Amino acid sequence: MKIEGENYQVFYNLANQTVSFQGTLRLNGLPEYVPINNLLHQIIEQKPENLTLDFKNLYFINSSGITMLSKFMIHVRSQKNISLIIIGNDTIPWQNKSLKNLQRLMPSLQLIL
Protein backbone atom coordinates (compact mmCIF):
# COMPACT_ATOMS: atom_id res chain seq x y z
CA MET A 1 0.00 0.00 0.00
CA LYS A 2 1.40 3.35 -1.04
CA ILE A 3 0.32 6.98 -1.14
CA GLU A 4 2.39 9.48 -3.07
CA GLY A 5 2.22 13.26 -3.36
CA GLU A 6 4.36 15.95 -4.91
CA ASN A 7 6.84 16.04 -2.03
CA TYR A 8 6.05 12.97 0.04
CA GLN A 9 5.59 9.22 0.08
CA VAL A 10 3.82 7.02 2.61
CA PHE A 11 4.08 3.28 2.06
CA TYR A 12 3.39 0.11 4.00
CA ASN A 13 5.77 -2.81 3.89
CA LEU A 14 3.76 -5.86 4.91
CA ALA A 15 6.91 -7.99 5.30
CA ASN A 16 8.22 -5.98 8.25
CA GLN A 17 4.90 -4.36 9.17
CA THR A 18 6.38 -0.89 8.75
CA VAL A 19 4.80 2.30 7.47
CA SER A 20 7.47 4.63 6.13
CA PHE A 21 6.92 8.37 5.82
CA GLN A 22 9.28 10.30 3.55
CA GLY A 23 9.71 13.88 2.32
CA THR A 24 7.66 16.85 3.51
CA LEU A 25 3.99 16.61 4.48
CA ARG A 26 2.32 19.98 3.99
CA LEU A 27 -1.21 18.92 3.08
CA ASN A 28 -3.95 21.48 3.40
CA GLY A 29 -5.99 20.67 6.51
CA LEU A 30 -7.28 17.38 7.93
CA PRO A 31 -9.48 16.56 4.86
CA GLU A 32 -6.35 16.20 2.71
CA TYR A 33 -4.87 13.79 5.25
CA VAL A 34 -7.86 11.41 4.91
CA PRO A 35 -6.11 9.02 2.43
CA ILE A 36 -3.11 8.61 4.76
CA ASN A 37 -5.40 8.26 7.77
CA ASN A 38 -7.42 5.61 5.93
CA LEU A 39 -4.25 3.70 5.06
CA LEU A 40 -3.22 3.63 8.72
CA HIS A 41 -6.68 2.51 9.86
CA GLN A 42 -6.82 -0.23 7.22
CA ILE A 43 -3.57 -1.61 8.60
CA ILE A 44 -4.97 -1.56 12.14
CA GLU A 45 -8.12 -3.38 10.98
CA GLN A 46 -5.86 -6.26 9.93
CA LYS A 47 -4.89 -6.48 13.61
CA PRO A 48 -1.12 -6.84 13.26
CA GLU A 49 0.70 -7.82 16.43
CA ASN A 50 3.39 -5.23 15.76
CA LEU A 51 3.39 -2.02 13.78
CA THR A 52 6.30 0.33 13.12
CA LEU A 53 5.96 3.92 11.97
CA ASP A 54 9.23 5.11 10.43
CA PHE A 55 9.65 8.90 10.35
CA LYS A 56 13.44 8.91 9.81
CA ASN A 57 13.11 10.60 6.44
CA LEU A 58 10.12 12.82 7.11
CA TYR A 59 11.69 16.26 7.21
CA PHE A 60 8.55 18.29 7.75
CA ILE A 61 4.96 17.73 8.85
CA ASN A 62 2.48 20.52 9.44
CA SER A 63 0.03 20.87 12.33
CA SER A 64 -2.80 19.07 10.54
CA GLY A 65 -0.49 16.11 10.00
CA ILE A 66 0.55 15.96 13.64
CA THR A 67 -3.13 16.16 14.66
CA MET A 68 -3.90 13.17 12.44
CA LEU A 69 -1.04 11.22 14.01
CA SER A 70 -2.19 12.18 17.53
CA LYS A 71 -5.68 10.85 16.83
CA PHE A 72 -4.21 7.70 15.34
CA MET A 73 -2.19 7.12 18.53
CA ILE A 74 -5.40 7.27 20.58
CA HIS A 75 -7.05 4.83 18.19
CA VAL A 76 -4.16 2.34 18.40
CA ARG A 77 -4.10 2.72 22.20
CA SER A 78 -7.76 1.65 22.33
CA GLN A 79 -6.90 -1.57 20.43
CA LYS A 80 -4.78 -2.69 23.41
CA ASN A 81 -3.20 -5.67 21.62
CA ILE A 82 -0.98 -3.89 19.08
CA SER A 83 2.64 -3.22 19.90
CA LEU A 84 3.64 0.07 18.30
CA ILE A 85 7.17 1.25 17.52
CA ILE A 86 8.05 4.73 16.25
CA ILE A 87 11.42 5.34 14.64
CA GLY A 88 12.51 8.97 14.44
CA ASN A 89 15.50 11.12 13.66
CA ASP A 90 16.50 13.57 16.37
CA THR A 91 18.43 15.73 13.93
CA ILE A 92 15.12 16.78 12.37
CA PRO A 93 13.85 19.64 14.56
CA TRP A 94 10.14 18.73 14.81
CA GLN A 95 10.70 15.06 15.68
CA ASN A 96 12.40 15.39 19.04
CA LYS A 97 9.49 17.03 20.86
CA SER A 98 6.48 16.01 18.82
CA LEU A 99 7.28 12.29 18.75
CA LYS A 100 7.80 12.34 22.52
CA ASN A 101 4.40 13.98 22.86
CA LEU A 102 2.87 11.18 20.78
CA GLN A 103 4.38 8.76 23.29
CA ARG A 104 2.50 10.60 26.04
CA LEU A 105 -0.74 9.70 24.26
CA MET A 106 0.31 6.07 24.10
CA PRO A 107 2.82 5.38 26.87
CA SER A 108 3.29 1.76 25.77
CA LEU A 109 4.75 2.70 22.39
CA GLN A 110 8.48 2.28 21.88
CA LEU A 111 10.18 5.40 20.61
CA ILE A 112 13.57 5.02 18.93
CA LEU A 113 15.31 8.31 18.15
Next chain:
Amino acid sequence: MKNSHTINQNESKFLAQIALLKQQVEELKIENSDLEMTLLTIIEHGDAMEAQLEEANKQLHAEINEKKIAEAKLKTMIEAVYQQKEDLEIIIETLTEHGDIIDTQLLEELNEVNNLATIDHLTGLANRRHFDQSLTDEWRRCLRENQPLSLIMTDVDFFKLYNDHYGHQMGDGCLTQVAQAIDHSIRRPADMAARYGGEEFAVILPNTNTEGAFNVAVKIQDTVARLKILHADSKVSEYITLSLGIGTLIPSSDNSPIQLICEADRLLYIAKQKGRNQIIY
Protein backbone atom coordinates in the same frame (compact mmCIF):
# COMPACT_ATOMS: atom_id res chain seq x y z
CA MET B 1 -98.80 -29.90 97.30
CA LYS B 2 -96.12 -27.89 98.78
CA ASN B 3 -93.45 -30.16 97.36
CA SER B 4 -95.06 -30.11 93.96
CA HIS B 5 -95.10 -26.32 94.00
CA THR B 6 -91.45 -26.22 94.96
CA ILE B 7 -90.56 -28.55 92.15
CA ASN B 8 -92.38 -26.36 89.71
CA GLN B 9 -90.64 -23.32 91.04
CA ASN B 10 -87.25 -25.02 90.67
CA GLU B 11 -88.14 -26.20 87.22
CA SER B 12 -89.10 -22.70 86.23
CA LYS B 13 -85.88 -21.36 87.61
CA PHE B 14 -83.96 -24.05 85.84
CA LEU B 15 -85.71 -23.34 82.59
CA ALA B 16 -85.04 -19.64 83.05
CA GLN B 17 -81.44 -20.42 83.64
CA ILE B 18 -81.34 -22.60 80.54
CA ALA B 19 -82.94 -19.81 78.54
CA LEU B 20 -80.38 -17.37 79.92
CA LEU B 21 -77.60 -19.75 79.15
CA LYS B 22 -78.94 -20.25 75.64
CA GLN B 23 -79.03 -16.49 75.21
CA GLN B 24 -75.49 -16.28 76.50
CA VAL B 25 -74.44 -19.05 74.15
CA GLU B 26 -76.02 -17.20 71.24
CA GLU B 27 -74.31 -14.00 72.29
CA LEU B 28 -71.03 -15.84 72.60
CA LYS B 29 -71.53 -17.39 69.18
CA ILE B 30 -72.10 -13.91 67.71
CA GLU B 31 -69.03 -12.61 69.56
CA ASN B 32 -67.03 -15.59 68.34
CA SER B 33 -68.21 -14.99 64.79
CA ASP B 34 -67.30 -11.32 65.11
CA LEU B 35 -63.92 -12.26 66.47
CA GLU B 36 -63.33 -14.76 63.67
CA MET B 37 -64.35 -12.09 61.16
CA THR B 38 -62.03 -9.59 62.81
CA LEU B 39 -59.23 -12.11 62.88
CA LEU B 40 -59.78 -12.92 59.23
CA THR B 41 -59.83 -9.23 58.39
CA ILE B 42 -56.64 -8.70 60.34
CA ILE B 43 -54.97 -11.68 58.65
CA GLU B 44 -56.04 -10.56 55.21
CA HIS B 45 -54.98 -7.01 55.99
CA GLY B 46 -51.64 -8.36 57.23
CA ASP B 47 -51.21 -10.39 54.05
CA ALA B 48 -52.08 -7.37 51.93
CA MET B 49 -49.67 -5.22 53.88
CA GLU B 50 -46.97 -7.86 53.60
CA ALA B 51 -47.52 -8.13 49.85
CA GLN B 52 -47.45 -4.34 49.56
CA LEU B 53 -44.27 -4.16 51.60
CA GLU B 54 -42.68 -6.90 49.55
CA GLU B 55 -43.61 -5.06 46.36
CA ALA B 56 -42.24 -1.83 47.79
CA ASN B 57 -39.08 -3.67 48.82
CA LYS B 58 -38.68 -5.13 45.35
CA GLN B 59 -39.13 -1.70 43.82
CA LEU B 60 -36.62 -0.26 46.23
CA HIS B 61 -34.10 -2.97 45.33
CA ALA B 62 -34.74 -2.37 41.64
CA GLU B 63 -34.27 1.35 42.15
CA ILE B 64 -31.05 0.73 44.09
CA ASN B 65 -29.78 -1.53 41.30
CA GLU B 66 -30.71 1.03 38.67
CA LYS B 67 -28.93 3.71 40.64
CA LYS B 68 -25.88 1.47 41.00
CA ILE B 69 -25.88 0.79 37.24
CA ALA B 70 -26.37 4.50 36.51
CA GLU B 71 -23.59 5.34 38.95
CA ALA B 72 -21.26 2.83 37.26
CA LYS B 73 -22.16 4.23 33.84
CA LEU B 74 -21.57 7.74 35.11
CA LYS B 75 -18.23 6.69 36.56
CA THR B 76 -17.25 5.12 33.23
CA MET B 77 -18.37 8.26 31.41
CA ILE B 78 -16.45 10.50 33.81
CA GLU B 79 -13.35 8.34 33.32
CA ALA B 80 -13.79 8.49 29.53
CA VAL B 81 -14.32 12.25 29.62
CA TYR B 82 -11.30 12.65 31.89
CA GLN B 83 -9.21 10.52 29.49
CA GLN B 84 -10.46 12.60 26.55
CA LYS B 85 -9.62 15.77 28.45
CA GLU B 86 -6.10 14.49 29.12
CA ASP B 87 -5.74 13.45 25.47
CA LEU B 88 -6.92 16.85 24.28
CA GLU B 89 -4.51 18.62 26.62
CA ILE B 90 -1.64 16.54 25.25
CA ILE B 91 -2.78 17.17 21.67
CA ILE B 92 -3.01 20.94 22.30
CA GLU B 93 0.45 20.89 23.89
CA THR B 94 1.78 18.81 20.98
CA LEU B 95 0.28 21.17 18.43
CA THR B 96 1.55 24.27 20.22
CA GLU B 97 5.09 22.97 20.52
CA HIS B 98 4.99 21.54 17.02
CA GLY B 99 3.75 24.89 15.69
CA ASP B 100 6.61 26.71 17.43
CA ILE B 101 9.20 24.30 16.03
CA ILE B 102 7.70 24.52 12.56
CA ASP B 103 7.63 28.34 12.80
CA THR B 104 11.33 28.34 13.64
CA GLN B 105 12.11 25.87 10.87
CA LEU B 106 10.11 27.89 8.33
CA LEU B 107 11.74 31.13 9.48
CA GLU B 108 15.18 29.58 9.01
CA GLU B 109 14.15 28.37 5.56
CA LEU B 110 12.81 31.84 4.76
CA ASN B 111 16.05 33.45 5.89
CA GLU B 112 17.96 30.98 3.76
CA VAL B 113 15.79 31.78 0.75
CA ASN B 114 16.19 35.50 1.43
CA ASN B 115 19.94 35.04 1.66
CA LEU B 116 19.95 33.09 -1.58
CA ALA B 117 17.97 35.90 -3.18
CA THR B 118 20.25 38.67 -1.93
CA ILE B 119 23.69 37.09 -1.47
CA ASP B 120 26.16 36.27 -4.20
CA HIS B 121 26.75 32.53 -3.86
CA LEU B 122 30.45 32.60 -4.77
CA THR B 123 31.74 35.57 -2.78
CA GLY B 124 29.19 35.91 0.02
CA LEU B 125 28.78 39.62 -0.77
CA ALA B 126 25.44 41.20 -1.66
CA ASN B 127 24.36 40.30 -5.18
CA ARG B 128 23.45 42.71 -7.95
CA ARG B 129 19.74 42.68 -7.05
CA HIS B 130 20.48 43.55 -3.43
CA PHE B 131 22.93 46.23 -4.59
CA ASP B 132 20.33 47.89 -6.84
CA GLN B 133 17.77 47.97 -4.02
CA SER B 134 20.25 49.27 -1.43
CA LEU B 135 21.57 51.99 -3.76
CA THR B 136 17.99 53.20 -4.38
CA ASP B 137 17.25 53.14 -0.63
CA GLU B 138 20.44 55.01 0.30
CA TRP B 139 19.88 57.46 -2.54
CA ARG B 140 16.45 58.37 -1.11
CA ARG B 141 17.81 58.62 2.42
CA CYS B 142 20.69 60.93 1.39
CA LEU B 143 18.23 62.96 -0.69
CA ARG B 144 16.04 63.52 2.41
CA GLU B 145 19.06 64.35 4.58
CA ASN B 146 20.90 66.32 1.88
CA GLN B 147 24.00 64.17 2.41
CA PRO B 148 26.63 63.03 -0.13
CA LEU B 149 26.52 59.50 -1.46
CA SER B 150 29.66 57.86 -2.85
CA LEU B 151 30.03 54.78 -4.95
CA ILE B 152 33.26 52.89 -5.64
CA MET B 153 33.31 50.67 -8.71
CA THR B 154 36.31 48.35 -8.89
CA ASP B 155 37.61 45.75 -11.26
CA VAL B 156 40.26 43.04 -10.82
CA ASP B 157 43.05 43.94 -13.25
CA PHE B 158 43.70 41.47 -16.07
CA PHE B 159 41.34 38.97 -14.53
CA LYS B 160 40.69 37.25 -17.86
CA LEU B 161 44.41 36.57 -18.16
CA TYR B 162 44.44 35.28 -14.55
CA ASN B 163 41.62 32.87 -15.37
CA ASP B 164 43.36 31.74 -18.55
CA HIS B 165 46.59 31.14 -16.68
CA TYR B 166 45.37 29.58 -13.43
CA GLY B 167 42.01 28.13 -14.42
CA HIS B 168 38.46 28.98 -13.38
CA GLN B 169 38.68 27.27 -9.99
CA MET B 170 41.62 29.46 -8.98
CA GLY B 171 39.81 32.39 -10.55
CA ASP B 172 36.83 31.78 -8.27
CA GLY B 173 39.16 31.54 -5.27
CA CYS B 174 40.80 34.84 -6.26
CA LEU B 175 37.41 36.59 -6.53
CA THR B 176 36.38 35.26 -3.12
CA GLN B 177 39.56 36.55 -1.47
CA VAL B 178 39.24 39.96 -3.15
CA ALA B 179 35.57 40.12 -2.08
CA GLN B 180 36.52 39.40 1.54
CA ALA B 181 39.27 42.04 1.41
CA ILE B 182 36.77 44.62 0.13
CA ASP B 183 34.22 43.62 2.78
CA HIS B 184 36.85 43.90 5.57
CA SER B 185 37.78 47.40 4.34
CA ILE B 186 34.39 48.93 5.12
CA ARG B 187 33.32 49.55 8.69
CA ARG B 188 30.04 51.44 9.04
CA PRO B 189 26.78 49.44 9.15
CA ALA B 190 25.25 51.35 6.23
CA ASP B 191 28.28 50.77 3.97
CA MET B 192 27.72 47.88 1.61
CA ALA B 193 29.98 45.86 -0.68
CA ALA B 194 28.44 43.94 -3.56
CA ARG B 195 29.48 41.81 -6.48
CA TYR B 196 28.36 43.91 -9.41
CA GLY B 197 29.05 41.24 -12.01
CA GLY B 198 31.98 39.05 -13.16
CA GLU B 199 35.14 40.43 -11.59
CA GLU B 200 33.56 43.81 -10.90
CA PHE B 201 32.64 44.93 -7.37
CA ALA B 202 30.80 47.97 -6.03
CA VAL B 203 30.87 49.68 -2.64
CA ILE B 204 28.03 51.96 -1.52
CA LEU B 205 29.15 54.62 0.98
CA PRO B 206 26.26 56.74 2.30
CA ASN B 207 26.99 60.09 4.02
CA THR B 208 30.48 59.99 2.51
CA ASN B 209 32.20 62.65 0.42
CA THR B 210 34.89 62.02 -2.19
CA GLU B 211 37.71 62.29 0.34
CA GLY B 212 36.15 59.68 2.63
CA ALA B 213 35.47 57.38 -0.33
CA PHE B 214 39.07 57.81 -1.51
CA ASN B 215 40.31 56.67 1.94
CA VAL B 216 38.14 53.57 1.70
CA ALA B 217 39.41 52.90 -1.85
CA VAL B 218 43.02 53.15 -0.66
CA LYS B 219 42.27 50.77 2.17
CA ILE B 220 40.72 48.30 -0.28
CA GLN B 221 43.77 48.52 -2.54
CA ASP B 222 46.12 47.99 0.41
CA THR B 223 44.16 45.05 1.78
CA VAL B 224 44.14 43.34 -1.62
CA ALA B 225 47.85 44.07 -2.06
CA ARG B 226 48.56 42.42 1.31
CA LEU B 227 46.89 39.25 0.06
CA LYS B 228 49.77 38.90 -2.44
CA ILE B 229 47.79 36.76 -4.84
CA LEU B 230 50.25 35.90 -7.56
CA HIS B 231 49.30 36.98 -11.07
CA ALA B 232 52.00 35.85 -13.51
CA ASP B 233 50.32 37.42 -16.55
CA SER B 234 49.52 40.84 -15.04
CA LYS B 235 51.11 43.72 -16.89
CA VAL B 236 51.23 46.01 -13.85
CA SER B 237 52.31 43.83 -10.91
CA GLU B 238 53.31 40.30 -10.00
CA TYR B 239 50.24 40.24 -7.72
CA ILE B 240 46.53 40.82 -8.17
CA THR B 241 45.68 44.55 -8.29
CA LEU B 242 42.50 46.61 -8.59
CA SER B 243 41.42 49.59 -10.64
CA LEU B 244 38.92 51.82 -8.88
CA GLY B 245 36.59 54.64 -9.89
CA ILE B 246 34.87 56.81 -7.28
CA GLY B 247 31.66 58.67 -8.00
CA THR B 248 30.16 61.07 -5.47
CA LEU B 249 26.91 63.01 -5.70
CA ILE B 250 24.56 64.82 -3.40
CA PRO B 251 21.26 63.28 -4.46
CA SER B 252 18.72 65.74 -5.86
CA SER B 253 15.76 65.77 -8.21
CA ASP B 254 18.22 66.60 -11.02
CA ASN B 255 20.24 63.38 -10.73
CA SER B 256 19.61 59.68 -10.08
CA PRO B 257 21.29 56.48 -8.85
CA ILE B 258 21.94 55.52 -12.46
CA GLN B 259 23.95 58.70 -12.92
CA LEU B 260 26.08 57.82 -9.90
CA ILE B 261 26.74 54.34 -11.30
CA CYS B 262 27.62 55.80 -14.71
CA GLU B 263 29.98 58.33 -13.13
CA ALA B 264 31.81 55.70 -11.01
CA ASP B 265 31.94 53.36 -13.98
CA ARG B 266 33.31 56.14 -16.23
CA LEU B 267 36.07 56.90 -13.71
CA LEU B 268 36.86 53.19 -13.41
CA TYR B 269 37.23 53.08 -17.18
CA ILE B 270 39.64 56.01 -17.02
CA ALA B 271 41.63 54.21 -14.29
CA LYS B 272 41.96 51.25 -16.63
CA GLN B 273 42.85 53.47 -19.57
CA LYS B 274 45.56 55.14 -17.52
CA GLY B 275 47.25 51.80 -16.90
CA ARG B 276 45.20 50.11 -14.15
CA ASN B 277 46.13 49.57 -10.46
CA GLN B 278 44.98 53.06 -9.52
CA ILE B 279 42.13 55.09 -8.09
CA ILE B 280 40.39 57.78 -10.13
CA TYR B 281 37.86 60.20 -8.60
